[in-house]
Amino acid sequence: MLHRYSSVITLVxxxxxxxxxPQVSFAxxxxxxxxxxxxxxxxxxxxxxxxxxxxxxxxxxPLSLFIVTFILGILAVLGGVGGGVLYVPIIGGFFPFNxxxxxxxxxLVALAGALAAGPGLLKRNLASLRLALPVALIASAAAxxxxxxxxxxxxxxxxxxxxxxxxxxxxxMATAKKSDFPIVPKPDNLSQSLGIMxxxxxxxxxxxxxxxxxxxxxxxxxFIVIGSMAGMFGLGAGWANVPVLNLLMGAxxxxxxxxxxxxxxxxxxxxxxxxxxxxxxxxxxxxxxxVGIMLGSIVGxxxxxxxxxxxxxxxxxxxxxxxxxxxxxxxxxxxx
Amino acid sequence: MANEKxxxxxxxxxxxxxxxxxxxxxxxxxxxTFFVYISGVLPTYVPINDLPKYWTMRVHxxxxxxxxxxxxxxxxxxxxxxxLNFVGIAILSGLTILCYLVILPxxxxxxxxxxxxxxxxxxxxxxxxxxxxxKVGGH
Numbered sequence: 160m161l162h163r164y165s166s167v168i169t170l171v172x173x174x175x176x177x178x179x180x181p182q183v184s185f186a187x188x189x190x191x192x193x194x195x196x197x198x199x200x201x202x203x204x205x206x207x208x209x210x211x212x213x214x215x216x217x218x219x220x221p222l223s224l225f226i227v228t229f230i231l232g233i234l235a236v237l238g239g240v241g242g243g244v245l246y247v248p249i250i251g252g253f254f255p256f257n258x259x260x261x262x263x264x265x266x267l268v269a270l271a272g273a274l275a276a277g278p279g280l281l282k283r284n285l286a287s288l289r290l291a292l293p294v295a296l297i298a299s300a301a302a303x304x305x306x307x308x309x310x311x312x313x314x315x316x317x318x319x320x321x322x323x324x325x326x327x328x329x330x331x332m333a334t335a336k337k338s339d340f341p342i343v344p345k346p347d348n349l350s351q352s353l354g355i356m357x358x359x360x361x362x363x364x365x366x367x368x369x370x371x372x373x374x375x376x377x378x379x380x381x382f383i384v385i386g387s388m389a390g391m392f393g394l395g396a397g398w399a400n401v402p403v404l405n406l407l408m409g410a411x412x413x414x415x416x417x418x419x420x421x422x423x424x425x426x427x428x429x430x431x432x433x434x435x436x437x438x439x440x441x442x443x444x445x446x447x448x449x450v451g452i453m454l455g456s457i458v459g460x461x462x463x464x465x466x467x468x469x470x471x472x473x474x475x476x477x478x479x480x481x482x483x484x485x486x487x488x489x490x491x492x493x494x495x
Numbered sequence: 496m497a498n499e500k501x502x503x504x505x506x507x508x509x510x511x512x513x514x515x516x517x518x519x520x521x522x523x524x525x526x527x528t529f530f531v532y533i534s535g536v537l538p539t540y541v542p543i544n545d546l547p548k549y550w551t552m553r554v555h556x557x558x559x560x561x562x563x564x565x566x567x568x569x570x571x572x573x574x575x576x577x578x579l580n581f582v583g584i585a586i587l588s589g590l591t592i593l594c595y596l597v598i599l600p601x602x603x604x605x606x607x608x609x610x611x612x613x614x615x616x617x618x619x620x621x622x623x624x625x626x627x628x629x630k631v632g633g634h
Contacts, residue, residue, distance in 0.1 A: 217543050220547065277514050287507075288510060311631050428590075438564065441550060442580035
């Protein structure tokens with residue numbers, strides 16, 4: 160009962176924070192877009208541009224980011240989604256930062272989560288290097304292209320497309336079925352020649368499970384789309400990786416989830432470099448977010464044992480629906 | 496408990512080991528440098544109080560307004576508190592390349608030609624992304 164209430168309180172807190180943010184945000188849009196370039200290596204010596212001065216102290220923003228991302232970290236674990244997919248629409252929709260910096264931070268948030276989870280998943284043989292490497296090559300190359308396209312698009316276009324994508328993810332999450340042990344009648348030639356197969360210990364059944372995959376080529380082709388979207392919107396792509404690995408290619412659910420998580424460490428790396436090299440990474444946004452979401456994930460794992468997964472899943476879907484609509488309406492200029 | 500059959504492969508364990516050490520090192524460095532940044536111990540390139548005036552801009556406008564570095568030019572500014580944070584970010588972002596380089600000899604020793612090729616191409620793809628050679632047009 161307590162957990163049910165705590166979930167509701169968490170959701171309400173996020174909603175209130177979200178609704179509160181635009182009221183206290185800086186006169187963001189009033190800042191002149193073109194300012195005289197500073198010369199030399201220190202901005203201080205050239206003075207600040209003549210922009211409207213906010214009375215909100217700077218530290219409010221990293222602190223707010225830390226609190227919100229801490230909550231998102233908990234929800235991400237409980238809802239079975241990556242942090243990036245919650246991070247970008249919510250922070251992009253309700254904080255004053257430009258969507259370019261939010262996407263850069265979103266990629267690093269997803270990357271850090273994947274880097275943290277990767278070693279354990281690989282050691283336990285749940286994430287499969289043989290499955291991940293060919294997929295990662297396709298996805299990471301596509302993510303570079305996606306990142307370049309994303310940074311070239313106008314913010315309203317990015318927000319509109321992001322909103323539409325998040326709403327699509329909501330539909331996938333609400334309707335997609337998962338299969339613990341999909342039936343693979345016969346591995347295809349490509350998976351056989353690459354040796355994509357494995358054995359893992361299924362503790363819940365107390366036995367070893369052998370697995371292989373099929374439909375490898377269509378699966379790899381789909382990762383072109385998934386990688387592009389990850390790079391374009393700064394999203395981790397677990398929401399898309401898992402259904403393709405599990406439902407299409409036939410990898411067991413645990414292998415799919417673990418390999419997907421590990422995969423993000425490679426896919427998001429390539430896109431993150433593009434954002435980093437373009438200057439779309441601000442430590443003041445990245446570090447509080449990254450620490451917040453990682454600490455939240457640790458707490459989330461502890462709550463997970465006692466929480467009601469189904470109720471939380473629907474809460475996360477509701478949150479994504481809200482954030483997706485916000486992003487879409489922001490992009491269309493209806494809810495600026 | 497994992498038995499011999501369910502045990503992860505040699506290259507997978509090697510990858511995990513490097514990833515684990517590099518991740519904690521990069522993360523710790525990032526947190527430490529962030530506290531150095533906000534504590535004001537080092538001068539900053541963009542004064543912290545002025546940052547909110549700029550983070551609403553598109554990245555291209557931000558770079559123009561602040562003459563901010565792109566590509567690897569930030570390395571010349573690691574003495575500034577804000578750009579010092581990029582060391583940890585670059586380590587976390589570059590870790591995957593290192594992991595691939597570590598498993599390459601193992602794959603080669605096993606004569607796993609397909610995966611050697613995949614790993615080499617992946618390193619090239621990531622190196623290209625990291626190089627800063629890829630430019631995104633202005634707005």
